[in-house]
Amino acid sequence: SETKKIAVIAGDGIGPEVVAEAEKIIKVTEEVFGYSFSTEHALFGGIAIDEKGTPLPAETLEVCKNADAVLLGAVGGPKWDNNSKELRPETGLLGIRKELGLFSNLRPAVIFDCLKDASTLKPEVLEGTDLMVVRELTGGIYFGEKFRREGAGGEEAVDTCVYNTAEVERIVRQAFEIAGKRRKKLASVDKANVLETSRLWRETVNRIAPEYPEIELEHVLVDNCAMQLLRRPASFDVIVTENMFGDILSDEAAMLTGSIGMLASASMGEGSYGLYEPVHGSAPDIAGQGLANPIATILSVALMYRLTFGYSDAADAIERAVAEVLDAGHRTADIAVDKSQALSTTEMGDLIAKAI
Amino acid sequence: SETKKIAVIAGDGIGPEVVAEAEKIIKVTEEVFGYSFSTEHALFGGIAIDEKGTPLPAETLEVCKNADAVLLGAVGGPKWDNNSKELRPETGLLGIRKELGLFSNLRPAVIFDCLKDASTLKPEVLEGTDLMVVRELTGGIYFGEKFRREGAGGEEAVDTCVYNTAEVERIVRQAFEIAGKRRKKLASVDKANVLETSRLWRETVNRIAPEYPEIELEHVLVDNCAMQLLRRPASFDVIVTENMFGDILSDEAAMLTGSIGMLASASMGEGSYGLYEPVHGSAPDIAGQGLANPIATILSVALMYRLTFGYSDAADAIERAVAEVLDAGHRTADIAVDKSQALSTTEMGDLIAKAI
Numbered sequence: 027s028e029t030k031k032i033a034v035i036a037g038d039g040i041g042p043e044v045v046a047e048a049e050k051i052i053k054v055t056e057e058v059f060g061y062s063f064s065t066e067h068a069l070f071g072g073i074a075i076d077e078k079g080t081p082l083p084a085e086t087l088e089v090c091k092n093a094d095a096v097l098l099g100a101v102g103g104p105k106w107d108n109n110s111k112e113l114r115p116e117t118g119l120l121g122i123r124k125e126l127g128l129f130s131n132l133r134p135a136v137i138f139d140c141l142k143d144a145s146t147l148k149p150e151v152l153e154g155t156d157l158m159v160v161r162e163l164t165g166g167i168y169f170g171e172k173f174r175r176e177g178a179g180g181e182e183a184v185d186t187c188v189y190n191t192a193e194v195e196r197i198v199r200q201a202f203e204i205a206g207k208r209r210k211k212l213a214s215v216d217k218a219n220v221l222e223t224s225r226l227w228r229e230t231v232n233r234i235a236p237e238y239p240e241i242e243l244e245h246v247l248v249d250n251c252a253m254q255l256l257r258r259p260a261s262f263d264v265i266v267t268e269n270m271f272g273d274i275l276s277d278e279a280a281m282l283t284g285s286i287g288m289l290a291s292a293s294m295g296e297g298s299y300g301l302y303e304p305v306h307g308s309a310p311d312i313a314g315q316g317l318a319n320p321i322a323t324i325l326s327v328a329l330m331y332r333l334t335f336g337y338s339d340a341a342d343a344i345e346r347a348v349a350e351v352l353d354a355g356h357r358t359a360d361i362a363v364d365k366s367q368a369l370s371t372t373e374m375g376d377l378i379a380k381a382i
Numbered sequence: 383s384e385t386k387k388i389a390v391i392a393g394d395g396i397g398p399e400v401v402a403e404a405e406k407i408i409k410v411t412e413e414v415f416g417y418s419f420s421t422e423h424a425l426f427g428g429i430a431i432d433e434k435g436t437p438l439p440a441e442t443l444e445v446c447k448n449a450d451a452v453l454l455g456a457v458g459g460p461k462w463d464n465n466s467k468e469l470r471p472e473t474g475l476l477g478i479r480k481e482l483g484l485f486s487n488l489r490p491a492v493i494f495d496c497l498k499d500a501s502t503l504k505p506e507v508l509e510g511t512d513l514m515v516v517r518e519l520t521g522g523i524y525f526g527e528k529f530r531r532e533g534a535g536g537e538e539a540v541d542t543c544v545y546n547t548a549e550v551e552r553i554v555r556q557a558f559e560i561a562g563k564r565r566k567k568l569a570s571v572d573k574a575n576v577l578e579t580s581r582l583w584r585e586t587v588n589r590i591a592p593e594y595p596e597i598e599l600e601h602v603l604v605d606n607c608a609m610q611l612l613r614r615p616a617s618f619d620v621i622v623t624e625n626m627f628g629d630i631l632s633d634e635a636a637m638l639t640g641s642i643g644m645l646a647s648a649s650m651g652e653g654s655y656g657l658y659e660p661v662h663g664s665a666p667d668i669a670g671q672g673l674a675n676p677i678a679t680i681l682s683v684a685l686m687y688r689l690t691f692g693y694s695d696a697a698d699a700i701e702r703a704v705a706e707v708l709d710a711g712h713r714t715a716d717i718a719v720d721k722s723q724a725l726s727t728t729e730m731g732d733l734i735a736k737a738i
């Protein structure tokens with residue numbers, strides 16, 4: 027089959043370590059399934075600030091735009107935390123989302139059977155939890171005008187939250203489509219009792235809903251959703267929401283699974299273009315020590331195969347291999363009960379590769 | 383002692399039932415402790431829409447302004463959910479907060495020993511959880527300019543989030559003061575890596591912090607806070623944050639205690655003026671059936687005694703009486719294991735009154 031291009035951004039902290047294992051997996055799937063990939067590495071985040079003076083160098087953007095998909099490790103760390111806005115890794119993240127048009131962030135939150143005790147929730151509450159947060163990623167208060175001004179109460183800061191109908195429509199439609207391929211339930215989360223953008227959001231959802239009569243739709247206020255995620259996580263299927271609410275709720279949902287070291291995510295643009303990354307951060311405290319868990323990044327490759335390339339055989343194989351290795355009791359330090367028995371990052375990667 | 387004025391707003395749904403029990407408790411504390419209160423009832427929320435054509439009638443505002451404190455049951459219900467903005471109970475809530483200058487919402491989240499199994503979190507994780515969310519209540523995206531306009535992508539909705547230094551200072555100072563009377567830990571929650579208002583927030587917190595050297599301060603990003611509340615709830619003491627984040631996080635914190643039917647809240651203005659209400663809503667589905675749990679409203683009276691009147695003997699007595707009645711195994715339906723043994727709203731109120 028035709029060679030697919032993957033832009034690989036290792037990033038900061040444990041990023042390079044976990045991405046190296048994911049690349050191992052990519053190679054194995056080439057051999058086993060006959061797919062062909064070419065990977066091109068690019069600098070991004072803290073390391074790009076250090077080496078190029080900007081978190082998102084123009085070359086990196088070029089590499090990403092020329093690729094069919096992007097694999098990202100993690101960015102950020104204390105080293106850059108006190109930098110001015112232009113020289114912060116997060117600014118690079120927001121920039122790459124906007125420049126690549128990645129308007130939809132898919133954050134599956136699933137329970138790994140062998141890890142359900144790692145959650146702070148009771149196992150009987152978690153039972154059957156398998157949800158997906160669909161977060162709008164290039165609009166809202168993240169990207170609206172921001173400024174300072176002098177006011178009566180001294181200095182004043184302003185953020186603007188803006189959504190237009192087209193932006194809401196495309197993310198909501200995508201969420202309906204995804205729900206249709208899952209358990210056919212969609213929770214649209216907003217704060218329509220207070221915010222004008224939420225009222226536009228809800229009107230738009232209600233206008234689109236009749237096109238998807240098979241999907242059971244509920245509107246949930248964001249504060250209530252933060253509660254219901256705790257009370258009845260298993261009852262959610264797909265949750266669609268705007269950028270800021272999605273940031274908060276997707277992290278809450280990820281944490282309640284107890285499997286945050288294992289969760290993959292996708293940020294999709296128009297068509298099948300996507301950026302894939304683990305949900306966990308750059309974990310600078312354990313970087314370079316071979317302690318990081320590569321599974322979330324490896325599962326991000328599976329997500330990439332499924333969503334960008336349609337290689338579901340290889341995606342299935344990766345997911346099955348991960349489950350097999352975990353079922354056999356293999357653990358990295360973050361998920362090991364007995365830390366002295368923990369595998370290193372590369373050992374875990376090797377085992378999964380072998381299982382494929 | 384001098385007669386104190388309490389404005390009583392029963393509101394909608396179960397509001398009138400739970401407020402009636404709270405008034406019973408107020409009477410008992412007059413007899414037992416020799417305090418003197420005069421109560422004046424006022425219409426607010428859905429019932430005010432029905433009877434006066436507005437959720438916040440001018441007379442109600444007058445009654446509140448003439449009082450030393452306000453006791454509120456609950457407002458809202460499906461009957462008014464599809465009304466236009468001006469005719470919705472929530473609009474009354476936002477209005478009363480603004481008009482009475484209630485800039486600070488205090489939301490204690492504590493575990494009731496006898497209810498710790500009601501939480502979806504594991505008891506060992508909850509152990510020792512006793513936190514207070516201090517939410518800014520009259521600023522931010524709730525009160526900034528909101529409008530629609532035509533844009534390139536069709537209709538566009540805009541919300542504006544504004545904070546000035548003075549607004550941030552007063553709430554942050556209050557949070558530091560509260561932390562000083564508790565375990566001396568303050569977590570300031572923002573999204574300073576994205577929002578300009580959060581950057582102003584964080585700068586202001588850092589400028590004030592040196593005045594409170596005994597308080598241990600941490601800055602937590604809102605998405606991370608949503609996770610840490612789940613992972614280590616007991617490690618938080620006081621959490622201070624802006625209006626929208628506080629709405630979400632205080633509900634998350636309330637739910638994780640498993641005791642949402644039992645939690646009181648205070649909305650404070652300048653000085654000791656305050657509005658007190660249960661955290662739970664108007665529960666229209668069980669209204670008028672004597673099923674509601676009056677404890678959160680009764681504990682709101684205790685909070686009022688403590689924060690507005692400085693009557694800590696009576697506040698202690700109420701809290702002790704509630705604990706005693708619960709320890710003796712008495713339960714309303716919402717918290718009963720055996721529903722057939724559940725007490726009615728008035729039975730629960732009577733028992734607590736007797737225990738005082």
Ligand SMILES: CC(C)[C@H](C(=O)O)[C@@H](O)C(=O)O
Nearest residue numbers: 116117119120273575576605
């Ligand atoms: C780092 C930050 C800007 C980013 C966000 O808020 O979107 C992160 O929290 C995320 O969820 O990817």
Ligand SMILES: CC(C)[C@H](C(=O)O)[C@@H](O)C(=O)O
Nearest residue numbers: 219220249472473475476629
């Ligand atoms: C009803 C709504 C406007 C209100 C808010 O968002 O402030 C409620 O959720 C609360 O927390 O008191």
